[in-house]
Amino acid sequence: MKPSVVLITGASRGIGEALALALLGRGDCVVGLSRGVSEQTIAHEQFKAVNVDLSSLAEVEMAMHRLFETLTPDAISGITLVNNAAALAPLAPIEACASSDIAAHLHVGTAAPVLLTSLFLQKTADWPVPRTVATLTSGLAGIPAASMSLYCASKAFLNMFTRCVREEQRLSPRPARVIAIDPGMAETDMQAYARSRQGESFPVGTLLQQAHDAGQVLAPRDVAERIVRLLDEHGADDRAVLKV
Numbered sequence: 001m002k003p004s005v006v007l008i009t010g011a012s013r014g015i016g017e018a019l020a021l022a023l024l025g026r027g028d029c030v031v032g033l034s035r036g037v038s039e040q041t042i043a044h045e046q047f048k049a050v051n052v053d054l055s056s057l058a059e060v061e062m063a064m065h066r067l068f069e070t071l072t073p074d075a076i077s078g079i080t081l082v083n084n085a086a087a088l089a090p091l092a093p094i095e096a097c098a099s100s101d102i103a104a105h106l107h108v109g110t111a112a113p114v115l116l117t118s119l120f121l122q123k124t125a126d127w128p129v130p131r132t133v134a135t136l137t138s139g140l141a142g143i144p145a146a147s148m149s150l151y152c153a154s155k156a157f158l159n160m161f162t163r164c165v166r167e168e169q170r171l172s173p174r175p176a177r178v179i180a181i182d183p184g185m186a187e188t189d190m191q192a193y194a195r196s197r198q199g200e201s202f203p204v205g206t207l208l209q210q211a212h213d214a215g216q217v218l219a220p221r222d223v224a225e226r227i228v229r230l231l232d233e234h235g236a237d238d239r240a241v242l243k244v
């Protein structure tokens with residue numbers, strides 16, 4: 001049987017790494033796009049690491065062109081892009097954020113997934129296999145939070161971006177499945193970093209600590225399994241944003 005190919009940004013740790021391992025475990029080929037690499041995934045022969053800093057759009061474009069020189073539709077059963085990578089920093093009121101940190105956040109959180117989605121759909125437009133774009137979002141897309149304006153607004157942007165691209169794909173002769181996935185709370189570096197920043201200007205930190213203490217934060221492996229189930233549902237999605 002031909003394998004499915006899954007491109008995952010930020011497969012070096014957290015949810016992305018757990019998702020890569022879950023997909024590799026069932027025989028998919030995984031391409032991880034990030035700056036670092038996970039020892040566990042790199043040991044797998046069906047894993048390919050692409051070193052890219054998503055805060056540089058030039059690097060993103062170059063990486064995708066190079067990657068697609070090595071991919072053809074003949075030997076695969078489907079192809080998926082998972083826009084997973086994101087950063088929390090800077091966690092501060094917007095007037096306290098440095099311009100370089102604002103730019104890096106927006107590049108990784110919005111511009112990179114947009115460019116990756118564009119290039120992915122362009123390069124696979126004629127491929128006669130199922131194509132999926134799944135973008136990791138957050139419940140915070142709909143909750144205004146102090147010191148998280150860039151993160152919340154980026155996730156809200158991604159939700160609307162997903163909805164618009166779905167409309168475009170409806171008009172396409174060979175539509176791709178386009179969804180956003182809210183993973184809920186997972187115990188990752190991102191969660192730990194948010195908890196470590198509790199304080200008056202960041203009330204969400206206290207709420208995350210309470211959720212952690214109440215055992216509501218799931219292991220990345222459990223979240224990854226739920227994401228795999230959502231990716232496997234090939235029926236018509238009546239909603240753009242799916243929750244694990």
Ligand SMILES: NC(=O)c1ccc[n+]([C@@H]2O[C@H](COP(=O)([O-])OP(=O)(O)OC[C@H]3O[C@@H](n4cnc5c(N)ncnc54)[C@H](OP(=O)(O)O)[C@@H]3O)[C@@H](O)[C@H]2O)c1
Pocket residue numbers: 009010011012013014015016033034035036037052053054055083084085086087108136137138139182183184185186187188189190191
């Ligand atoms: N954890 C949660 O509770 C939670 C809740 C809601 C939504 N989410 C969403 O789920 C997704 C994964 O979150 P996570 O908690 O797994 O995050 P994480 O543990 O902090 O991992 C982030 C990943 O993004 C990559 N990344 C960050 N900046 C990058 C850059 N400049 N270039 C390339 N890669 C970069 C990192 O790779 P390198 O550092 O190696 O480059 C890493 O693999 C994110 O979209 C997040 O917003 C998470």
